[in-house]
Amino acid sequence: MAFVYRDPFDQLQQELERMVDAAFGPVGRSPGVYPPVNVFDQGEAYVVKAEVPGVPPEKIDINVEDDTVTLRGERAFSEPAKDAAYHRRERGHGQFRRVVRVPSRIAADEAKAQYRDGVLTLTIPKARDARPRRIQITS
Amino acid sequence: MTTASELEAKPKQKVERRESTRPGAYFQPAVDIFETPEELVLVADMPGVPADQVHIGLEGDELSVEGRVRPEEYEGLKPVYVEYGVGGFYRRFTLGEMIDREGIKAQMKNGVLVLKLPKAQAARPRRIAVEAA
Numbered sequence: 001m002a003f004v005y006r007d008p009f010d011q012l013q014q015e016l017e018r019m020v021d022a023a024f025g026p027v028g029r030s031p032g033v034y035p036p037v038n039v040f041d042q043g044e045a046y047v048v049k050a051e052v053p054g055v056p057p058e059k060i061d062i063n064v065e066d067d068t069v070t071l072r073g074e075r076a077f078s079e080p081a082k083d084a085a086y087h088r089r090e091r092g093h094g095q096f097r098r099v100v101r102v103p104s105r106i107a108a109d110e111a112k113a114q115y116r117d118g119v120l121t122l123t124i125p126k127a128r129d130a131r132p133r134r135i136q137i138t139s
Numbered sequence: 140m141t142t143a144s145e146l147e148a149k150p151k152q153k154v155e156r157r158e159s160t161r162p163g164a165y166f167q168p169a170v171d172i173f174e175t176p177e178e179l180v181l182v183a184d185m186p187g188v189p190a191d192q193v194h195i196g197l198e199g200d201e202l203s204v205e206g207r208v209r210p211e212e213y214e215g216l217k218p219v220y221v222e223y224g225v226g227g228f229y230r231r232f233t234l235g236e237m238i239d240r241e242g243i244k245a246q247m248k249n250g251v252l253v254l255k256l257p258k259a260q261a262a263r264p265r266r267i268a269v270e271a272a
Binding site for chain 1: 144145146147148149150151153163164169170171172173174175176180182184185186187188189210212213214215216217218219220221222223224225226247249250251
């Protein structure tokens with residue numbers, strides 16, 4: 001049998017696709033609340049990612065409280081030149097407010113946010129008693 | 140409450156890249172395309188794509204735009220709740236205008252590509268002065 005190398009990122013991409021299909025069905029995904037989010041488990045922390053291209057970080061308001069993350073902001077409409085004629089217009093604009101629940105209790109005051117290339121990444125440590133623990137066997 | 144100015148999340152559309160030898164998922168970026176007398180402007184949402192991972196091709200009248208995300212941003216992450224797939228972006232366009240290739244400018248900022256394609260002199264509208272005889 002041939003050994004097929006599987007790139008970890010390739011595997012993650014397939015896993016994400018499978019989960020999106022399971023949640024929304026492979027066809028006819030309808031528009032949802034903006035922005036779309038993915039929640040990951042990093043062991044000690046939850047990582048919440050949201051795609052917000054074209055929204056500068058200073059226009060995003062982030063609130064973390066109990067087990068809830070709230071993202072608010074606005075994607076501005078850039079007025080084109082007066083003599084411009086549109087061929088396609090697919091990019092939306094407007095205000096957004098998104099509430100995301102994380103699966104277990106978190107240490108909200110230790111949350112960190114990073115914005116890179118239009119993706120917002122929140123790293124929120126789990127509450128101390130919700131973190132995985134390795135139990136040593138004592139002899 | 141829904142107002143006219145409320146932003147909706149449009150589902151990402153997967154695209155097939157038969158000609159690609161690279162594995163992985165590709166999505167179709169949402170674009171705005173507009174035209175002025177001097178240029179065509181393409182604006183594409185490609186979240187997660189750094190400036191050095193954008194490739195723009197122009198062959199004949201076919202324009203292609205490709206962007207790739209950083210896999211290392213996902214190391215050690217186990218998905219628990221998922222609303223969108225992650226991967227590269229790819230889209231092709233047929234240009235109806237003659238483009239001045241040397242004058243093409245591309246800029247990437249906050250995950251948005253702005254591509255300016257100046258029209259070739261021959262394709263720009265010209266005003267013909269009518270002389271009074």
